[in-house]
Amino acid sequence: MTAGTRTIAQACLAVAAGLTVGICPAVTNTAAAQPVSVEPALPFPIPPAPPYLDANFYQPDPARVAAAQPGEILAARQVNLANLWLIPLNVNAWQLSYRSTNTHGEAIAAVATVIVPHAAPPSGQRGLLSFQFAEDSLSQNCAPSYTLQMGSLPNPLNPVISAEFVEVQAMLQRGHAVVIPDHEGPNAAYAVGPLGGRITLDGIRAAENFEPAGLPGTDTRVALWGYSGGAIPTAHAAELQQQYAPELNLVGSATGGLMADIRMAVDYNNGTSTFGGAVLGGLFGVAREYPQVEQFIDKYMNPLGKAVRLVHENQCVALQFAGFPFINIKGLFDYPGDPIRSPEMTPVLDELSLGHRGTPSTPLYIYEAPLDEVMPINAVNNLYDTYCTDPNARVSYTRDLLSEHGVAAVAGTASAVLWLDDRLNGVPAANGCHQRDVPTEILDPGALSAFVGAIGGTLASALGMPV
Numbered sequence: 001m002t003a004g005t006r007t008i009a010q011a012c013l014a015v016a017a018g019l020t021v022g023i024c025p026a027v028t029n030t031a032a033a034q035p036v037s038v039e040p041a042l043p044f045p046i047p048p049a050p051p052y053l054d055a056n057f058y059q060p061d062p063a064r065v066a067a068a069q070p071g072e073i074l075a076a077r078q079v080n081l082a083n084l085w086l087i088p089l090n091v092n093a094w095q096l097s098y099r100s101t102n103t104h105g106e107a108i109a110a111v112a113t114v115i116v117p118h119a120a121p122p123s124g125q126r127g128l129l130s131f132q133f134a135e136d137s138l139s140q141n142c143a144p145s146y147t148l149q150m151g152s153l154p155n156p157l158n159p160v161i162s163a164e165f166v167e168v169q170a171m172l173q174r175g176h177a178v179v180i181p182d183h184e185g186p187n188a189a190y191a192v193g194p195l196g197g198r199i200t201l202d203g204i205r206a207a208e209n210f211e212p213a214g215l216p217g218t219d220t221r222v223a224l225w226g227y228s229g230g231a232i233p234t235a236h237a238a239e240l241q242q243q244y245a246p247e248l249n250l251v252g253s254a255t256g257g258l259m260a261d262i263r264m265a266v267d268y269n270n271g272t273s274t275f276g277g278a279v280l281g282g283l284f285g286v287a288r289e290y291p292q293v294e295q296f297i298d299k300y301m302n303p304l305g306k307a308v309r310l311v312h313e314n315q316c317v318a319l320q321f322a323g324f325p326f327i328n329i330k331g332l333f334d335y336p337g338d339p340i341r342s343p344e345m346t347p348v349l350d351e352l353s354l355g356h357r358g359t360p361s362t363p364l365y366i367y368e369a370p371l372d373e374v375m376p377i378n379a380v381n382n383l384y385d386t387y388c389t390d391p392n393a394r395v396s397y398t399r400d401l402l403s404e405h406g407v408a409a410v411a412g413t414a415s416a417v418l419w420l421d422d423r424l425n426g427v428p429a430a431n432g433c434h435q436r437d438v439p440t441e442i443l444d445p446g447a448l449s450a451f452v453g454a455i456g457g458t459l460a461s462a463l464g465m466p467v
Contacts, residue, residue, distance in 0.1 A: 059109060089461055108185060122425060127222070128222045148161065157316040271329070302334045361392070397433070397434065
């Protein structure tokens with residue numbers, strides 16, 4: 001089984017300049033690249049290999065990667081997807097290996113899962129949602145490309161992807177295609193937004209260029225969605241899009257449980273939060289992408305901190321969040337002062353925080369709980385104010401007053417689905433900035449019925465109903 005691919009040549013490669021990446025000029029279409037063969041799906045009950053045993057797909061020849069353009073497809077294969085590892089999902093699905101760029105301007109290989117429903121698009125043109133899971137892990141084997149496959153090994157330490165997959169199916173049920181990037185990259189660099197943003201944008205390019213998906217190329221209406229750890233690459237992708245992938249028709253971005261300022265997140269969780277271990281795990285993820293952070297940790301982290309790191313390394317999301325509650329993150333360093341504000345760490349943390357690149361040109365939908373015990377609400381309030389200094393900003397900001405981090409993820413799902421569905425069907429977002437406080441978003445008009453419909457559709461798919 002073979003299929004052609006259409007490649008959009010990029011006018012520039014990302015160029016490292018300190019911690020920043022060069023701005024790409026306008027992109028023009030060029031002749032199609034060589035077709036990429038699409039491998040058939042594994043027959044049941046042969047299980048998929050985890051990424052560390054699947055080097056040909058996840059770690060292709062570096063020379064071939066370097067020779068490709070950002071978003072260019074290197075390999076493709078059909079896959080069988082499932083809820084909870086074994087309940088098959090009746091959709092069309094593929095995995096794409098493609099070229100992306102890290103924060104140092106170097107070519108890297110990335111992987112994304114592309115899902116196309118059987119249902120026709122309601123607007124006549126198939127929209128594309130890029131969904132970034134809250135992977136929050138330090139192992140590539142926790143990535144959605146593996147976890148979502150039928151027959152993957154059940155992992156009780158990686159439950160979030162199975163839960164959030166219901167949100168993906170809510171958008172599939174509305175006729176939209178979905179691309180799911182492994183946004184942490186080949187080194188599982190958890191919490192590195194600038195890296196995840198580039199991988200996300202290149203995953204959209206790859207999906208648009210993948211002929212079997214049937215998308216209308218760069219005319220495709222594209223939206224982004226991510227919560228918590230998935231909001232990090234989502235928000236950075238929205239900020240980077242005009243510089244890194246200006247040819248994409250990005251019509252909206254929805255984020256919730258957003259970490260807008262990593263310094264404020266560390267201060268907020270330092271010794272006071274049940275989820276402090278998740279923020280600490282993010283610090284270890286950042287060290288995988290930025291050598292200067294790795295050097296700082298190696299030099300100043302005390303023996304207790306290094307022991308804690310050994311437990312964190314190569315673990316999935318549950319341990320990142322549940323491990324080491326109320327941990328004193330700064331107390332793990334023997335540094336004369338605040339390690340998070342050291343001269344060595346400052347440039348990296350500046351790059352990881354949102355708002356310094358200007359206001360995204362696409363409409364934004366942000367939902368946050370003031371009682372969020374992981375992400376400080378003041379950082380999101382500040383980001384909203386920063387974005388809205390731009391007279392062209394289009395930002396809808398909802399504060400869910402009765403929720404905390406986990407509850408807001410559920411309560412805000414349906415409203416995010418309805419907002420994204422409108423954008424992907426060509427309904428323009430309201431101009432200007434709009435902020436509101438609500439007891440719970442589940443009481444928004446149409447939200448409860450949309451939530452119930454999504455759950456019902458997911459249960460129906462468990463009986464083999466096509467999506």
